[in-house]
Amino acid sequence: GTSFSTPVVTGIIGLWMQIYRQLFPALELNAAAAKTLTVHSALEAGSVGPDPWYGWGYINAKKGAELLVGKSNNTVIFNDETLNNGIINSKTGTASGSEPLKVTIAWTDPANTTLPTTWQDAHNNRTSKLVNDLDLRIIDTTDNTVYYPWKLDANNPQNPATKADNTVDNVEQVVIDAPIAGRTYRIEVSNKGNLVNASGAGTPQNYSILVTGFTEVLATNEAGKANQIIISPTITKDFVNILKAPKKSTFSLYDLSGKKLQTGFIRSDKTSIDLSACAKGIYILEVKTGKEVISKKLIKE
Incomplete structure (x- = not known):
């Protein structure tokens, strides 16, 4: 039960925090980021998507660590971002086609100060307790199809999760199981109503976002150069290969x-x-060539 799962999950997140600090000394794996990483990397269990028995699935320590290394190698987008009231945060990316497009966001919602005051009002009260309701969508830029996050039916909790507007959770995940390779998709994060803090004053809302299954998301010149030389696999028990590097380049392992x-x-x-x-x-x-230096982080299992 929870008496055993709680210390296990806490220990795994502690290990992720250690890896995160080693890879990104100036950054912090905050609560929203830890939740995003936990949900995004979870092993599916029970019904597809979240369900009342298994939640988001089994925590996956290895996959979470792999995603952190992917962030350091620019193959995964895992950022802390800020949403301003009424402004849509968007980014576009090209689907790799080799895996589902998957985007997860989570945020630390301000405390709700308008809770029911009597047992009768509180019992089975289905009113959303979110203060800041963020919305995550993926849009196919070719045919304008909109993909929605998972949503459970409170009136029929045993039914499999559907994909629709989620107004009750401070974590949202959108998955496209079979994206078209090479097609451009747009990720949008927006909000309903007004963004406020615990005192009710208007303020931006911080959130964490994790993106996999894309290539060329917010590509930089540095990332573009790194794509010319391939270092694979980045998670290994024995050998790592350097491909397409110019001859007479040098390599060093640290x-x-x-x-x-x-x-x-x-x-x-x-x-x-x-x-x-x-x-x-x-x-x-x-890897040092005559023109550039490329670094990749590796996990030795």
Whole structure:
């Protein structure tokens, strides 16, 4: 029951916080970000989507760690963002087609100060307790199809979750199971009503967002360069391959303390690096060409 699951979940989030601090020393894995990561990485259980028995599924420590490394390698979008009242935050991306498009947001909602005052009013009261109701959507920019988040039916809680406007949860997730590879989709985060703080004063709302299944989301010049040289897999038990690097480039492998563990020259289109003797943990692989330096973080299992 919860007496055992609570310390397990707490311990896993603690490990994620440690990894996050190692990868991003200047950032903090706050409560909203931890919830977003937990929900997004969960293993499906029970009905597809959330359900009253299994919630969002089983917590997946490994997948969560992989997503953090993906953020550090610019293959995953995982950010803390701010929504201003009445303004739509949007970003576009191209579907990879190799996995579902999946976007999760969560936010720390201000305390609701208008709770029922009597037992009769509180019993089975279905009125939403959200103070700031954020909305997540994905729009297919080709045919303008709008994809909605998961929603449970309070009157029929055992029914599978549907996809519709969610007005009661401070976490929303939109999934497109079979996106069209190469097609552009737009992610939108907006709000209903006015955004306020616990005192009722108007204020922006911070939220966390995690995006997978896209390529070229808010691409930067740096990310574009990194795509020319492929380092794969970034999670391994033994070998990591460097592909498409110019010949006579060099590589170096470091641990997180900055200690150089391996170095060498790239003499072909594929160079394999053996990590089998390395302890489990996170490492940094650096590739230097004549024009640029590319770094990727790796997980040794």
